[in-house]
Amino acid sequence: MGSKEQRLQERLRKDDKQALKEVYLTYKEDFWAFFVSRNIPEVDLEDIYHEAVVAMYQNFVLKQLILEKASLKSYLIAIGKNKVLTKYKEEKRITFMESVSDVSEEVEEIEVDLGPEEQKLQLAQAYQQMGDKCRELLKLFYYRGFSIKEIVVETGYKDENTVKSYKSRCLKKLKETIRMYHG
Amino acid sequence: MDREALFRKKILGQLTPAEESSLSALFQGDPDAQEEFQEFQAVMAAVIEGEKAELKEFLNRIEKEERKVIPMRWMSVAAGLVLLIGLSYIFWPKPNTSDLYGTYFDTYPNVYLPITRNQIGEDSLLSVAFFQYESGQFEKSSQSFLLYTESTDAKDEVNFYHAMSLMQIGSLAQAKDILDSIDNPDFDYADEVSWYRSLILLKNEQEEEAISALIELKNRGSSFKKEEIEALLEKLVANRN
Numbered sequence: 001m002g003s004k005e006q007r008l009q010e011r012l013r014k015d016d017k018q019a020l021k022e023v024y025l026t027y028k029e030d031f032w033a034f035f036v037s038r039n040i041p042e043v044d045l046e047d048i049y050h051e052a053v054v055a056m057y058q059n060f061v062l063k064q065l066i067l068e069k070a071s072l073k074s075y076l077i078a079i080g081k082n083k084v085l086t087k088y089k090e091e092k093r094i095t096f097m098e099s100v101s102d103v104s105e106e107v108e109e110i111e112v113d114l115g116p117e118e119q120k121l122q123l124a125q126a127y128q129q130m131g132d133k134c135r136e137l138l139k140l141f142y143y144r145g146f147s148i149k150e151i152v153v154e155t156g157y158k159d160e161n162t163v164k165s166y167k168s169r170c171l172k173k174l175k176e177t178i179r180m181y182h183g
Numbered sequence: 184m185d186r187e188a189l190f191r192k193k194i195l196g197q198l199t200p201a202e203e204s205s206l207s208a209l210f211q212g213d214p215d216a217q218e219e220f221q222e223f224q225a226v227m228a229a230v231i232e233g234e235k236a237e238l239k240e241f242l243n244r245i246e247k248e249e250r251k252v253i254p255m256r257w258m259s260v261a262a263g264l265v266l267l268i269g270l271s272y273i274f275w276p277k278p279n280t281s282d283l284y285g286t287y288f289d290t291y292p293n294v295y296l297p298i299t300r301n302q303i304g305e306d307s308l309l310s311v312a313f314f315q316y317e318s319g320q321f322e323k324s325s326q327s328f329l330l331y332t333e334s335t336d337a338k339d340e341v342n343f344y345h346a347m348s349l350m351q352i353g354s355l356a357q358a359k360d361i362l363d364s365i366d367n368p369d370f371d372y373a374d375e376v377s378w379y380r381s382l383i384l385l386k387n388e389q390e391e392e393a394i395s396a397l398i399e400l401k402n403r404g405s406s407f408k409k410e411e412i413e414a415l416l417e418k419l420v421a422n423r424n
Contacts, residue, residue, distance in 0.1 A: 017241060020238070020241070021241075021245055024242060024245055025245070025249070046246070050239055050242045050243075053238075053242060054235055054238045054239060054242070057238060058231065058234070058235065058238070062195060062231070063195055063197065120228065120232045121232070123225070123228050123229035123232045123233070124229065124232035124233045124235065124236045125233075126229050126233075127229040127230055127232065127233030127234075128233050128236065128237070135233070138226065138230050139230055139234065142191070142223075142226055142227045142230045142231075143227075143230045143231065143234055145188075145191060147188075171226060174226060174229060175222070175225075175226070178225060178229065
């Protein structure tokens with residue numbers, strides 16, 4: 001694997017949106033070509049590609065993924081295959097499943113058990129309704145896995161206690177919103 | 184490792200066997216730990232799902248930008264093509280108008296003095312000239328018409344065929360002089376004269392004069408070469424632009 005791709009992976013792990021854009025634009029054509037040649041309808045491909053790119057990106061950020069053997073392109077395509085298999089399995093479109101399942105490459109995807117789709121949507125909305133500062137803090141802690149100490153270094157908070165107390169306030173707000181959704 | 188770090192790794196499926204044991208021990212030893220874990224999981228789910236939604240919006244924006252950029256790229260390609268066509272139009276050699284002469288010039292049939300063997304006799308020189316003309320011996324017919332017209336006050340029709348013979352052998356200047364002299368709207372062959380004069384003008388690359396002559400001919404309502412007049416005019420006007 002070239003050093004350019006290694007640097008790109010490093011940027012993805014650091015939640016670099018510009019790197020995400022680069023990946024998105026660089027591999028779109030190859031991704032398209034792979035699935036179109038396997039008779040996946042083009043009308044479905046944009047959604048599948050978006051989902052695959054987001055899943056790839058979140059794997060890098062959340063799990064600090066390091067691809068040692070596979071390239072970003074083959075990793076993206078492998079995620080795409082999983083998405084296609086899931087999608088057409090749900091829709092019972094066996095033809096498309098067979099056309100994609102010929103490649104045995106496996107991808108370990110992050111599938112956090114977050115409950116039903118409706119609940120996921122509500123959680124997403126609750127998070128998005130929060131102020132920027134709270135979102136940034138929760139994101140660093142829960143999403144990027146920073147410790148309280150690392151958050152102090154990363155952000156402009158005075159000390160660990162300030163971070164802890166601010167985090168508690170943010171969590172309280174979020175839980176209230178979630179509880180509101182759950183009744 | 185603190186319990187929140189363990190929770191996070193559990194959710195992401197990254198626990199080592201040792202950490203898995205630690206977490207089990209925690210759940211067994213602390214009755215509140217399970218509830219804390221569930222709360223942690225809910226918050227993490229909210230962050231992951233919220234970020235996922237934002238990432239999808241981000242990708243949609245990239246896609247929209249690209250859709251704007253691609254037509255712009257195509258527009259620039261199209262603009263380049265337009266420029267190229269424009270430049271080639273300016274610098275590419277225009278179709279030579281004199282070539283149009285070859286396209287449109289044809290032999291005017293002998294309708295004035297159709298030749299039969301019996302007719303050769305009286306006015307024999309004229310008959311010979313038309314015979315030669317009819318049989319495609321234009322060099323000879325030119326000489327014969329010349330001799331005839333020099334010796335006689337020839338009718339315009341004869342002069343016309345003399346001019347036709349000269350055009351056939353490429354003596355266009357002489358042919359034009361004759362046509363100019365008989366270019367008279369009252370003449371029975373007036374349309375024919377104007378048509379062949381226009382062709383000579385074209386051959387001489389006098390496009391504007393040719394266009395004027397053809398327009399006049401068209402406006403006159405010539406039934407002779409009506410379609411050819413329009414087609415030729417169209418080409419000449421397009422070429423002029």
